[in-house]
Amino acid sequence: MNGRGAAHDADVLMEPFVQMPFSYPSRVLFECKAYDTKTTLPIVRNALGLKVDINEFEIVTKDSLEQRKNNRRAGYAIEHRQRYTYQVGVACVDYFSKPAIEFAANNKIFLLSLSWFLDPATIQTFHSIDQQYLDGMREDIITGIYNFLKDRGHDTGNNGQHRFARDYLRQDPKIGMVISVFNSIINRLFVGIIESGDLIFLFAQDDNVASRLLDFGRSTGLKGQINYSRRNPTLWSLNITSDYQINNVVIGEFDFFVPDTIMTIWKAYNLDRAKAVQLKEEFFSRIFIFNQGTRPELPFFIINIDREWLNQVREREENLV
Secondary structure, eight states: OOOSBBOOOSEEEEOOSSSTTTTEEEEOOOOOOOOOBBBBOOOOOHHHHHHHHHHOOOOOOOHHHHHHTTTOSSSOOOOOOOOOOOEEEESSOBBBHHHHHHHHHHHHHHEEEEEGTTOHHHHHHHHOOHHHHHHTTTHEEEEEEEHHHHHHHHSTTTTTHHHHHHHHHHHHHTTTHHHHHHHHHHHEEEEEEESSSSSEEEEEEEEEHHEEEEHHHSOOEEEEEEEEEEEEEEEEEEEEEOOOSSSOOOOOOOOEEEOOOHHHHHHHHOOOHHHHHHHHHSSSSSEEEEEEETTTTTTTTEEEEOOOHHHHHHHHHHHHH
């Protein structure tokens, strides 16, 4: 990607399944940092600079300016190229510092920490894959892995040219362990958007629960009940059922962390139970879940909050007052 000052390489570049009409298509660019310490403010501040640089880049040449002087010119003084609106995020392995989080929130920079999903043992193993560890690998192995990672032909078959590299990555005691954990998380993780526009990451209790949600996501009638524990009020659970054909088919339970903006509101009310009910209705009445690419023609499905359950909870809280 080009910027006003120089070209930029993207660590991760994604295009959302759903695009907003009548505007440039959007892309999400993530800067990835593998530090074994907290990711600090300068890193996130640089991401903001990157966002401004690539979004405000435009091609203006001397020839195009000269063409504008001639009102009888044959063509338009416009550079024909695909334009995008870029959003930028920062991903790290450990945690972000408090100033980095505050700066990101105020400047709409996405933050993603693998510590939200990985257990400490996996993070420790990840950090142990250092330069010394890589130097102990054979040259042909490093070359094979490099070619595999750089190949954009998506050679994923078991008998493809990169079979040796894939087998090594799966069997290496450290790299294979990390990849195995990541695959397990990916299979059980769902990305959702709530009414406030915030992203939430839903983590299924097991693989069977994740499979059931994908199966029932092809239909309508999904309902959710949201609960939390006083011992860990930032971690909520979503229990999903389906009314499709058979009433109240239990799909399963998914855990997610409440977005910071909503937690800030709740904390201002001292984690009041009645306020929690109001927040559920206001921000979680509908949750749009991306379906992991299983239905390209409709890339998400909707979970509506269980209104009957919510009304019962509200009445119960009102009676306690």
